[in-house]
Amino acid sequence: MTQTAAFFRVEGTLTERSALAAAAWLASNAQGLGERFARLGNVALAAPLRMVGELQTGATATRMTWMGLRGMSEDRLVLLCEEYFEKYVRDEVLEVGAELVKQAKKQGRRVVLISDNVDLIIGPLAEQLGADDVVCNRLELRKHKATGRLEDPVIGGNVAGQWARAFASENGIDLADSWAYGASAADSLLLSAIGQPCVVNPDRQLRRLARDHDWPVVEK
Amino acid sequence: MKNGHNGHNGHNGQGGHGPDGRDGISVKSTGVRPLRARGVREAFAGKHLFVTGVTGFLGKVWLGMLLDHVEEVGRVTVVIRPKKGEDARARFERIVERNPAFRPLRAKHGAGLRALVAKKVNVVEARLTAPLCGFSCEEARALMSDVDAVVHFAGLTDFEPDPQQALDANVHGARHAADLAALTPSKRYVHVSTTYVAGMRSGPVEESLVRGVSPTGVRFDPEEELATIERELAACETKKQRLDLAMARARALGWPNVYTYSKALSEHLLEDRRDIHTTTFRPAIVECARSYPFPGWNEGINTSGPLVWLLSTAFQRLPAKKTLTFDIVPVDTVARSMMVTVAAALRDEAEPIYQCASGDLNPLHFERAADLTSIALRRLTQKREDASWWEKNVVARLDTQCLDYIDDEQILGYRRLREAARATRNFLKDFELARVVPAALYEKVDGEKLEAELRSFSMKCRTTDRRLGTVDEMLRQFRPFIWDHDYTFRTANLQRASERLDDEERALFGFDVPEICWRRYWVEVQVPGLDTWCLPVLRGEKVHEDPPMAVELAEPASAEVPSADGFRTKKSDLPADPRRMRATA
Numbered sequence: 028m029t030q031t032a033a034f035f036r037v038e039g040t041l042t043e044r045s046a047l048a049a050a051a052w053l054a055s056n057a058q059g060l061g062e063r064f065a066r067l068g069n070v071a072l073a074a075p076l077r078m079v080g081e082l083q084t085g086a087t088a089t090r091m092t093w094m095g096l097r098g099m100s101e102d103r104l105v106l107l108c109e110e111y112f113e114k115y116v117r118d119e120v121l122e123v124g125a126e127l128v129k130q131a132k133k134q135g136r137r138v139v140l141i142s143d144n145v146d147l148i149i150g151p152l153a154e155q156l157g158a159d160d161v162v163c164n165r166l167e168l169r170k171h172k173a174t175g176r177l178e179d180p181v182i183g184g185n186v187a188g189q190w191a192r193a194f195a196s197e198n199g200i201d202l203a204d205s206w207a208y209g210a211s212a213a214d215s216l217l218l219s220a221i222g223q224p225c226v227v228n229p230d231r232q233l234r235r236l237a238r239d240h241d242w243p244v245v246e247k
Numbered sequence: 248m249k250n251g252h253n254g255h256n257g258h259n260g261q262g263g264h265g266p267d268g269r270d271g272i273s274v275k276s277t278g279v280r281p282l283r284a285r286g287v288r289e290a291f292a293g294k295h296l297f298v299t300g301v302t303g304f305l306g307k308v309w310l311g312m313l314l315d316h317v318e319e320v321g322r323v324t325v326v327i328r329p330k331k332g333e334d335a336r337a338r339f340e341r342i343v344e345r346n347p348a349f350r351p352l353r354a355k356h357g358a359g360l361r362a363l364v365a366k367k368v369n370v371v372e373a374r375l376t377a378p379l380c381g382f383s384c385e386e387a388r389a390l391m392s393d394v395d396a397v398v399h400f401a402g403l404t405d406f407e408p409d410p411q412q413a414l415d416a417n418v419h420g421a422r423h424a425a426d427l428a429a430l431t432p433s434k435r436y437v438h439v440s441t442t443y444v445a446g447m448r449s450g451p452v453e454e455s456l457v458r459g460v461s462p463t464g465v466r467f468d469p470e471e472e473l474a475t476i477e478r479e480l481a482a483c484e485t486k487k488q489r490l491d492l493a494m495a496r497a498r499a500l501g502w503p504n505v506y507t508y509s510k511a512l513s514e515h516l517l518e519d520r521r522d523i524h525t526t527t528f529r530p531a532i533v534e535c536a537r538s539y540p541f542p543g544w545n546e547g548i549n550t551s552g553p554l555v556w557l558l559s560t561a562f563q564r565l566p567a568k569k570t571l572t573f574d575i576v577p578v579d580t581v582a583r584s585m586m587v588t589v590a591a592a593l594r595d596e597a598e599p600i601y602q603c604a605s606g607d608l609n610p611l612h613f614e615r616a617a618d619l620t621s622i623a624l625r626r627l628t629q630k631r632e633d634a635s636w637w638e639k640n641v642v643a644r645l646d647t648q649c650l651d652y653i654d655d656e657q658i659l660g661y662r663r664l665r666e667a668a669r670a671t672r673n674f675l676k677d678f679e680l681a682r683v684v685p686a687a688l689y690e691k692v693d694g695e696k697l698e699a700e701l702r703s704f705s706m707k708c709r710t711t712d713r714r715l716g717t718v719d720e721m722l723r724q725f726r727p728f729i730w731d732h733d734y735t736f737r738t739a740n741l742q743r744a745s746e747r748l749d750d751e752e753r754a755l756f757g758f759d760v761p762e763i764c765w766r767r768y769w770v771e772v773q774v775p776g777l778d779t780w781c782l783p784v785l786r787g788e789k790v791h792e793d794p795p796m797a798v799e800l801a802e803p804a805s806a807e808v809p810s811a812d813g814f815r816t817k818k819s820d821l822p823a824d825p826r827r828m829r830a831t832a
Contacts, residue, residue, distance in 0.1 A: 056644070058618060058621065058646045058648055059646070059648055060645070100615070100618055102615060102618055102619055102622075102766050103618055103622065105766065106619075106622045106766070106770060107622070110626070
């Protein structure tokens with residue numbers, strides 16, 4: 028039996044904070060003072076790549092974003108992510124996004140959160156919103172320390188339509204009748220692969236794209 | 248492609264290290280075939296126990312647990328010495344009615360607790376340091392005639408107390424309690440010692456004792472050793488002389504401090520006795536409760552308290568070996584294990600020695616403990632309403648790191664800082680500005696005000712000097728346990744005894760060390776518990792008892808994680824005496 032889903036790109040539709048902000052915050056809370064500066068510098072290297080745009084860089088910018096956490100302990104990462112969620116995510120979920128999630132659940136759609144942030148932060152958000160699935164990154168750990176790499180598959184800023192089709196066939200989802208919510212130009216690939224795209228608080232590029240394709244636009 | 252709903256399994260919030268949440272460590276099988284379940288309650292049913300040291304941290308939790316979970320116990324005679332004008336009975340009643348360790352019992356029985364205690368507990372006033380604990384032969388015989396086991400918790404747990412006091416409490420006290428055990432029909436004697444009798448060596452420590460052989464392999468006669476050290480101590484005039492002498496003797500034999508030396512000496516002496524059946528119980532570092540009487544409960548100054556206090560200051564260097572095991576055991580785990588041990592003794596099938604430690608099955612290393620402590624302290628500071636912006640955002644975020652090596656001069660720069668502070672203080676102490684500057688200039692620069700500021704700075708130098716001295720002393724006392732020696736205390740006997748419990752009793756009394764998630768325990772239980780119950784004592788503040796019972800009954804105490812509020816009075820920046828390092832309580 029097929030069902031319909033609602034895909035939410037977390038960054039932009041549910042939170043204003045990017046994965047870069049989360050990585051930078053984690054890096055700035057490393058154990059040693061010198062270590063904090065070195066890690067922050069490492070995370071900062073990803074910023075220009077992200078500015079170029081995820082459509083151009085694929086998952087490279089995402090990989091670079093999390094490289095700065097290499098060597099941080101699992102304990103520290105778990106606890107800091109809890110703290111980050113409490114401080115910057117839990118009470119700062121965008122109202123418009125939360126409302127759309129609520130509606131999707133009411134309509135019986137399977138709510139799927141997509142994010143290039145890590146599971147330690149997005150997992151609790153999914154729980155808070157009652158999402159059914161989370162598609163996000165996982166930090167690779169070896170001997171209880173982060174290796175600086177992400178586990179495969181890496182979810183970049185852009186999620187391709189190919190992925191959406193694979194996910195749909197794996198989970199018996201009717202893409203034609205499903206919804207997708209995105210906020211930046213990088214989400215256009217996802218939006219165009221789903222039957223009912225919708226843009227939320229779009230950036231300039233996505234707004235133009237939405238106008239061209241006649242996609243509905245929701246503003247807060 | 249799906250990467251993850253529930254995708255945070257690998258490092259979920261509940262877990263420690265690894266997917267099982269227990270640091271990837273599984274419970275070792277002891278390889279023993281399952282035997283018939285041996286009930287703790289069955290063993291205690293109708294028995295009469297004679298218990299010393301119930302006013303201590305561990306003794307209280309154990310007694311509370313016994314009265315709470317083992318209603319079948321016949322009678323418990325507790326030995327208490329009078330203190331500060333309070334007789335033994337009044338002291339015990341006060342503990343039962345107001346000490347937080349008895350909160351679950353108070354919540355369960357309410358006003359009926361007094362009746363329960365009157366029915367089950369017999370309080371006797373005695374001094375363990377006196378022969379037969381101060382009883383006459385007839386009194387002792389009458390008292391012990393129907394006792395089924397003597398359980399000896401009492402001891403002096405300071406690392407470096409007056410050596411004669413340590414010997415009186417830990418050696419003579421144990422012998423006197425054993426003398427009483429010898430008067431009982433069954434001669435059962437359960438002796439609480441410490442795993443650190445292992446002394447100055449590293450590696451696995453088995454649950455055994457080779458009588459008359461010290462940790463460094465030196466042969467000695469325990470009786471002769473005791474007589475010699477006491478004779479020499481008697482010739483000393485000051486406490487410092489006694490301490491130097493005892494420390495030298497302890498180190499020569501392979502024990503790092505007076506506490507472990509005196510505890511070990513008592514174990515060796517008890518080993519000689521053929522008139523009693525001794526079961527020795529050795530806990531490692533006893534710390535905050537996981538769940539009983541409530542999460543976080545601790546009392547007084549214990550082993551990790553001073554270290555956590557140190558990490559809560561701007562001191563960012565902990566000279567501890569990263570890979571060294573910090574062998575912490577929650578007090579309720581120790582009390583459960585003690586219950587199993589006493590039950591085995593009551594059935595006359597106890598092993599000679601039971602060790603209760605975490606390093607064997609679920610080790611916590613110093614690197615991890617320091618990391619977790621920093622984060623836990625930061626969380627506490629950020630929750631504190633009276634913390635300034637500076638404290639919340641700067642001081643709280645200075646995390647402590649373990650040093651890879653000890654180089655006192657280079658790494659522990661505080662010594663040089665201390666010298667500088669002392670020199671500045673000495674210079675400013677007698678400094679008079681009016682003497683060195685011309686009167687006109689003195690008037691012009693408002694010399695009096697300047698002198699007042701210099702005096703204030705001089706006082707700050709003195710405080711810094713004292714505080715750094717405390718740190719120096721603290722690290723010296725802790726060095727054997729955080730740098731020099733790495734132990735793995737074997738716990739096979741407890742594991743085996745725990746396996747023989749049925750499911751219901753295993754949930755209550757089983758050896759639950761493998762279940763400890765250090766991340767959750769350290770951040771949510773241990774450090775907040777120390778912050779509430781231990782650090783205030785170190786800072787010279789008073790930790791209040793619970794309200795009197797009548798009030799409590801109207802509003803039963805909550806069995807929640809202790810909050811860091813409400814229990815403090817006087818504030819002082821300087822620790823009262825963090826040098827009073829203690830081991831188990």
